[in-house]
Amino acid sequence: xxxxxxxxxxxxxxxxxxxxxxxxxxxxxxxxxxxxxxxxxxxxxxxxxxxxxxxxxxxxxxxxxxxxxxxxxxxxxxxxxxxxxxxxxxxxxxxxxxxxxxxxxxxxxxxxxxxxxxxxxxxxxxxxxxxxxxxxxxxxxxxxxxxxxxxxxxxxxxxxxxxxxxxxxxxxxxxxxxxxxxxxxxxxxxxxxxxxxxxxxxxxxxxxxxxxxxxxxxxxxxxxxxxxxxxxxxxxxxxxxxxxxxxxxxxxxxxxxxxxxxxxxxxxxxxxxxxxxxxxxxxxxxxxxxxxxxxxxxxxxxxxxxxxxxxxxxxxxxxxxxxxxxxxxxxxxxxxxxxxxxxxxxxxxxxxxxxxxxxxxxxxxxxxxxxxxxxxxxxxxxxxxxxxxxxxxxxxxxxxxxxxxxxxxxxxxxxxxxxxxxxxxxxxxxxxxxxxx
Amino acid sequence: xxxxxxxxxxxxxxxxxxxxxxxxxxxxxxxxxxxxxxxxxxxxxxxxxxxxxxxxxxxxxxxxxxxxxxxxxxxxxxxxxxxxxxxxxxxxxxxxxxxxxxxxxxxxxxxxxxxxxxxxxxxxxxxxxxxxxxxxxxxxxxxxxxxxxxxxxxxxxxxxxxxxxxxxxxxxxxxxxxxxxxxxxxxxxxxxxxxxxxxxxxxxxxxxxxxxxxxxxxxxxxxxxxxxxxx
Numbered sequence: 267x268x269x270x271x272x273x274x275x276x277x278x279x280x281x282x283x284x285x286x287x288x289x290x291x292x293x294x295x296x297x298x299x300x301x302x303x304x305x306x307x308x309x310x311x312x313x314x315x316x317x318x319x320x321x322x323x324x325x326x327x328x329x330x331x332x333x334x335x336x337x338x339x340x341x342x343x344x345x346x347x348x349x350x351x352x353x354x355x356x357x358x359x360x361x362x363x364x365x366x367x368x369x370x371x372x373x374x375x376x377x378x379x380x381x382x383x384x385x386x387x388x389x390x391x392x393x394x395x396x397x398x399x400x401x402x403x404x405x406x407x408x409x410x411x412x413x414x415x416x417x418x419x420x421x422x423x424x425x426x427x428x429x430x431x432x433x434x435x436x437x438x439x440x441x442x443x444x445x446x447x448x449x450x451x452x453x454x455x456x457x458x459x460x461x462x463x464x465x466x467x468x469x470x471x472x473x474x475x476x477x478x479x480x481x482x483x484x485x486x487x488x489x490x491x492x493x494x495x496x497x498x499x500x501x502x503x504x505x506x507x508x509x510x511x512x513x514x515x516x517x518x519x520x521x522x523x524x525x526x527x528x529x530x531x532x533x534x535x536x537x538x539x540x541x542x543x544x545x546x547x548x549x550x551x552x553x554x555x556x557x558x559x560x561x562x563x564x565x566x567x568x569x570x571x572x573x574x575x576x577x578x579x580x581x582x583x584x585x586x587x588x589x590x591x592x593x594x595x596x597x598x599x600x601x602x603x604x605x606x607x608x609x610x611x612x613x614x615x616x617x618x619x620x621x622x623x624x625x626x627x628x629x630x631x632x633x634x635x636x637x638x639x640x641x642x643x644x645x646x647x648x649x650x651x652x653x654x655x656x657x658x659x660x661x662x663x664x665x666x667x668x669x670x671x672x673x674x675x676x677x678x679x680x681x682x683x684x685x686x687x688x689x690x691x692x693x694x695x696x697x698x699x700x701x702x703x
Numbered sequence: 704x705x706x707x708x709x710x711x712x713x714x715x716x717x718x719x720x721x722x723x724x725x726x727x728x729x730x731x732x733x734x735x736x737x738x739x740x741x742x743x744x745x746x747x748x749x750x751x752x753x754x755x756x757x758x759x760x761x762x763x764x765x766x767x768x769x770x771x772x773x774x775x776x777x778x779x780x781x782x783x784x785x786x787x788x789x790x791x792x793x794x795x796x797x798x799x800x801x802x803x804x805x806x807x808x809x810x811x812x813x814x815x816x817x818x819x820x821x822x823x824x825x826x827x828x829x830x831x832x833x834x835x836x837x838x839x840x841x842x843x844x845x846x847x848x849x850x851x852x853x854x855x856x857x858x859x860x861x862x863x864x865x866x867x868x869x870x871x872x873x874x875x876x877x878x879x880x881x882x883x884x885x886x887x888x889x890x891x892x893x894x895x896x897x898x899x900x901x902x903x904x905x906x907x908x909x910x911x912x913x914x915x916x917x918x919x920x921x922x923x924x925x926x927x928x929x930x931x932x933x934x
């Protein structure tokens with residue numbers, strides 16, 4: 267066997283058969299099971315009124331209705347508990363000084379870190395695979411499975427999991443104690459939430475800008491069914507930065523570590539600047555809930571420089587509607603639209619107004635409805651959008667589950683946890699080990 | 704063979720090593736001796752490439768050692784503070800080393816009596832056996848220089864005789880040893896070259912005859928020489 271494979275197998279075994287991993291996996295099983303039972307129950311209950319009402323049925327989509335809440339549980343588990351599973355992989359090596367063993371075998375620091383990354387990636391894949399019985403059962407109940415959307419959701423959580431792994435590796439490399447590293451990595455993760463929460467408070471333009479690039483915010487693309495090149499690259503870059511910094515901190519043969527660390531950060535910011543200018547998005551939802559009809563999208567691509575002045579507070583519910591139904595969809599097509607949210611005296615004077623400006627011409631409206639906005643924009647640009655209301659309508663997938671959900675409970679509350687405890691025992695118990703011998 | 708020239712190391716304002724120079728010739732067993740806090744472990748970390756010195760150079764066969772890769776090729780190091788994977792069984796650890804290096808000396812397992820504890824978890828080994836396992840790791844390779852930090856910790860007198868015998872036999876095979884030893888009585892039994900370290904600097908060095916000539920008389924023990932030297 268090649269030495270690197272030996273190392274990767276060791277790391278994989280170390281993570282999968284640790285007590286913390288066992289507890290984490292049991293917790294995952296409970297949370298996924300609970301999320302599934304609750305989500306299917308609610309979806310089924312609400313579907314009762316929709317099965318014979320095609321208009322109401324259109325609002326029923328399995329991803330936001332069932333799979334979103336299930337994976338939402340994973341988000342909490344990844345953010346708050348995963349660091350405790352990952353950090354010992356490095357912290358214990360440091361505490362026991364076993365890096366001194368590995369580094370004297372034919373492994374470089376790069377090999378050691380890569381093997382650990384591969385092992386954690388396999389662990390995360392295993393965690394995500396634990397949700398598959400739920401998906402299969404959903405299908406067996408007669409539920410619809412939007413494959414593209416689910417794959418996107420899984421990729422998003424895999425990337426988010428890798429982000430937590432990279433932050434944990436960085437913290438573990440920075441601190442000598444497991445406790446300090448755990449607290450620091452949870453602090454970094456929660457910091458992302460705090461910045462995200464502060465977005466609507468309009469505290470400072472810089473904070474608003476940063477909040478557009480928090481991990482939780484970028485994860486929303488995957489949760490909402492938008493395949494975004496920028497979002498995927500963002501995760502790849504941010505994970506790489508933390509992994510590289512962990513590598514630099516761990517490598518005791520490196521001198522002047524601050525130099526490579528600062529170069530890495532500068533390169534990351536530059537790469538972020540580049541990718542933020544690329545608009546390559548695809549709405550993967552079957553209902554196309556994130557995008558305008560194709561005719562409108564094509565016409566909007568042709569519109570010259572567009573400026574929008576908004577005389578409204580960010581906390582206003584009309585602004586929230588406008589953002590969801592128009593601005594977010596517009597961002598998917600164009601990222602060069604200048605949106606200005608007015609403040610001060612001007613805001614009070616013209617509160618509630620939207621001003622669209624193209625080629626020096628402008629038009630105002632108090633409406634935030636697409637029916638009103640598009641004629642204004644296309645009128646100012648002198649473009650004909652053609653017919654845009656004749657799109658194929660999404661039928662919706664309401665489902666009333668008549669079977670009892672106890673099988674889900676058996677699988678997630680009993681079978682999976684017991685299976686894990688059994689696997690752990692097989693690996694660790696002396697008696698079974700002797701039998702194996 | 705391995706030459707240290709003016710090695711200096713500082714931790715903030717504390718001087719850990721102050722212009723330490725000595726040479727370990729091929730086939731020698733050099734004992735780094737000194738009281739606690741003299742800088743023995745730091746010196747061994749630097750000799751093994753695990754820490755960078757702030758000043759000075761290390762030469763192997765008159766060529767300066769520049770990268771950790773170069774150290775790794777020639778040298779095997781057993782740090783004092785090393786707790787081998789506590790949740791592994793002894794045979795699992797040996798298998799891992801074997802699979803990773805594709806070269807272990809099977810005889811060492813027998814010589815170090817590891818066969819009888821192979822099914823034990825490392826965390827449940829006695830200190831002596833844990834130390835044997837550390838020695839197994841340091842010796843189960845073909846490297847020319849073996850650096851051991853406090854290798855005799857945790858051995859009873861009978862076990863110590865076996866371990867000293869093992870080091871001698873490896874030395875006869877042509878391997879060079881650099882040992883940090885706390886107990887001067889143990890150092891006297893195995894080393895043929897001594898580097899006396901006190902307060903971060905080398906007080907004196909040489910073989911036992913040279914030291915006796917410089918600091919005492921023919922019947923002086925290493926301990927007496929050391930006391931004289933630091934005075």
